Amino acid sequence: AQSVSQHNHHVILSEAASLELGCNYSYGGTVNLFWYVQYPGQHLQLLLKYFSGDPLVKGIKGFEAEFIKSKFSFNLRKPSVQWSDTAEYFCAGASGTYKYIFGTGTRLKVLA
Amino acid sequence: DAGVTQSPTHLIKTRGQQVTLRCSPKSGHDTVSWYQQALGQGPQFIFQYYEEEERQRGNFPDRFSGHQFPNYSSELNVNALLLGDSALYLCASSFFFLRNRRHSETQYFGPGTRLLVL
Numbered sequence: 001a002q003s004v005s006q007h008n009h010h011v012i013l014s015e016a017a018s019l020e021l022g023c024n025y026s027y028g029g030t031v032n033l034f035w036y037v038q039y040p041g042q043h044l045q046l047l048l049k050y051f052s053g054d055p056l057v058k059g060i061k062g063f064e065a066e067f068i069k070s071k072f073s074f075n076l077r078k079p080s081v082q083w084s085d086t087a088e089y090f091c092a093g094a095s096g097t098y099k100y101i102f103g104t105g106t107r108l109k110v111l112a
Numbered sequence: 113d114a115g116v117t118q119s120p121t122h123l124i125k126t127r128g129q130q131v132t133l134r135c136s137p138k139s140g141h142d143t144v145s146w147y148q149q150a151l152g153q154g155p156q157f158i159f160q161y162y163e164e165e166e167r168q169r170g171n172f173p174d175r176f177s178g179h180q181f182p183n184y185s186s187e188l189n190v191n192a193l194l195l196g197d198s199a200l201y202l203c204a205s206s207f208f209f210l211r212n213r214r215h216s217e218t219q220y221f222g223p224g225t226r227l228l229v230l
Contacts, residue, residue, distance in 0.1 A: 004154075034218070036221070042223075043202075043221050043222060043223040043224060044155075044202070044221040045221075046218060046220065049218055090154050090155075092154075097168060098143075098145070098160045098162075098167055098168045098217075099145070099157035099160065099168055099170055100145075100147075100155075100157060100204075100219060101157070102147075102154030102155045102156070103154050104152075104153055104154050105152075105153075105154050
């Protein structure tokens with residue numbers, strides 16, 4: 001069955017620390033992958049997306065993600081986090097269908 | 113340019129009642145998807161509407177139904193409410209197109225309607 005998993009449920013970092021959030025998917029064939037962020041009290045916003053081409057995708061606010069097909073991974077990275085990055089992050093995938101399958105989310109807390 | 117809007121923002125119902133949630137898509141979008149997000153979980157796909165028809169459905173019972181209007185706005189109806197239907201209901205809009213014969217769309221989400229069933 002198609003699925004998306006996020007293994008880090010809660011992450012706490014200090015400002016300026018580097019961030020990597022894991023996302024693994026189980027899909028056959030081609031896959032579209034996404035990272036969304038939900039800041040406190042706000043709605044889901046698209047951070048970045050991968051459809052095809054360059055496996056290193058750059059998004060907004062300094063985030064990037066790398067699609068590694070051999071590892072079925074699409075990890076989110078940021079070299080230096082800020083207090084304002086405190087939010088919940090969701091990885092999602094879609095393959096051959098119109099529905100997105102979401103992971104359970106990772107709550108990131110950045111300490112000032 | 114308004115993004116995706118949803119109404120109402122909050123709703124309280126009792127078991128057995130029926131509820132209707134509404135969504136207006138982002139300007140230029142023709143497709144609406146609905147998701148249910150329970151506390152502490154990621155959004156779960158309910159169904160998607162395109163050209164006023166249900167195009168795909170997730171694992172939700174027939175108590176969940178929807179509609180899309182000619183102006184692309186959409187409604188989600190839930191009948192015979194259960195306590196377990198308490199959740200945040202998200203609407204996402206997108207524009208459907210094919211790129212290299214693959215459908216490529218990016219879904220943009222609204223703020224959601226928080227439903228509490230007592």
